[in-house]
Structures are given as C-alpha cells and as structure tokens.
Amino acid sequence: MKAFSSVGNALMVNPELEAKPSMFICGNDAGAKEQTRAILTTLGWETEDCGAVEAARAIEPLCMLWCIPGFLRNDWRHAYRVLR
Numbered sequence: 113m114k115a116f117s118s119v120g121n122a123l124m125v126n127p128e129l130e131a132k133p134s135m136f137i138c139g140n141d142a143g144a145k146e147q148t149r150a151i152l153t154t155l156g157w158e159t160e161d162c163g164a165v166e167a168a169r170a171i172e173p174l175c176m177l178w179c180i181p182g183f184l185r186n187d188w189r190h191a192y193r194v195l196r
Contacts, residue, residue: 113137113138113139113141113144113145113148114137114138114139114165114167114168114171115135115136115137115148115152116135117136117171117172117174117175118135118136118171118174118175118177118178118191118192119133119135119178119191119192120178120182120188120189122188122189123189123190123191124155125155125156126155126156127156127157127191129189129190129191131193132156132157132158132193133157133158133191133192133193134157134158134159134160134191134192134193134194135152135157135158135159135160136160136162136171136174136192137149137152137159137160137161137162137171138161138162138163138164138165138166138167138168138171139164139165140164140165145161149161158193158194160194174192178190178191178192
C-alpha cells in the first residue's frame, strides 16, 4: 500500500483545512486498501484509489509538487483535493 506521500506530518491526522483533503492510494491487495481507506477516513481524509501498485509512479511526484509552495512561502499546511 502507498499513502501519505503527498502531505506533511502536521496534516496527517485531522487536517484542519477549508475542505476535507484527498489522499491518493494504490496497491494490489484489496483488503489492505479497505483497511487503509478506513484508517484515512478515521484520520479525516477522503480516499482516492488510483489502482494497482504501478500507480505509485504517478502518485510519488505529488510529493515534489506539494513541496513547492512549502519552500516558496514557508507554508506547509496545504493538501490536495479531488473535485467532482
């Protein structure tokens, strides 16, 4: 399972933002995904399932994208959200 690669530790539990953020996950074990989804829900996140473990390659660069505003503004309290 892959999760929590696009947010800093200050927001991992009960992120206090304007809206509930999205956490991107991927993996090959359906049971592990459901457990991860339950944990994320408890911690205050919406889960975006990106599919099999191969999606980790696409999720990982989100960490670099997340770091840019942090370094530019010294503000690390932000996260992504999928809007529909």
